[in-house]
Amino acid sequence: MNLPKKKSPVRLSVLGSGKGSNCRTILSAICAGQLDAEIALIVSDQPDAGISDIAREASIPFLSFPETRYRTRLSEEQESRLVAALYNHGIELVVLAGYMRVIKAPLLSAFPGRIVNIHPSLLPQFPGLAAWKQAIDAGATVSGCTVHFVDEGIDSGEILGQETVPVLPGDTAESLHARIQIAEHHLFPTILQRLCSALRPNE
Ligand code: GAR
Numbered sequence: 539m540n541l542p543k544k545k546s547p548v549r550l551s552v553l554g555s556g557k558g559s560n561c562r563t564i565l566s567a568i569c570a571g572q573l574d575a576e577i578a579l580i581v582s583d584q585p586d587a588g589i590s591d592i593a594r595e596a597s598i599p600f601l602s603f604p605e606t607r608y609r610t611r612l613s614e615e616q617e618s619r620l621v622a623a624l625y626n627h628g629i630e631l632v633v634l635a636g637y638m639r640v641i642k643a644p645l646l647s648a649f650p651g652r653i654v655n656i657h658p659s660l661l662p663q664f665p666g667l668a669a670w671k672q673a674i675d676a677g678a679t680v681s682g683c684t685v686h687f688v689d690e691g692i693d694s695g696e697i698l699g700q701e702t703v704p705v706l707p708g709d710t711a712e713s714l715h716a717r718i719q720i721a722e723h724h725l726f727p728t729i730l731q732r733l734c735s736a737l738r739p740n741e
Pocket residue numbers: 554555556557558559560561635636637638656657658666667668669719722
């Protein structure tokens with residue numbers, strides 16, 4: 539009897555600067571068989587960020603860039619080292635999950651159309667930092683999250699999917715962000731699975 543061949547998992551690298559709840563959700567989706575991928579490398583610009591715990595717990599290789607000359611990005615030399623590490627680990631898709639540095643040319647040109655980001659607003663509304671606070675300050679009644687391809691702009695690449703959440707009376711920036719994160723944890727693995735299937739069309 540010929541059993542159906544299992545697809546080879548798409549090799550992801552997850553980059554993050556914070557607690558890593560999106561990275562954790564991606565890992566859970568993989569473990570639950572809902573995402574045909576594996577996290578082959580976790581990267582952070584913050585060596586002690588929560589996302590590093592996930593790498594340790596799950597025995598996933600972890601790379602960090604503790605010394606950064608610029609506040610908003612890695613140096614070109616660091617980004618080139620990052621690209622080399624991504625190649626060495628056979629990474630097929632780069633996943634930005636709360637990664638707070640701007641991506642520059644070495645990485646963008648090494649992975650054209652292969653870098654995705656999650657952003658906590660309904661883009662093109664509220665790009666940039668603390669989008670949940672921008673939504674509260676602007677008096678928005680609806681917010682949400684967006685998964686998009688990364689290009690050279692700030693949160694400007696092609697949109698792959700969005701999920702909305704209401705902004706409720708009395709919401710603070712924190713309570714709204716918490717609600718957006720619940721939506722993120724649903725949207726991100728769903729879109730990643732779509733991309734992973736597209737990368738393995740004939741298996
Ligand atoms: C997420 O809400 C993500 O959308 C946001 O950082 C948070 C990271 O949470 N990203 C940005 O604001 C990027 N501009 P996590 O570390 O728990 O995944």
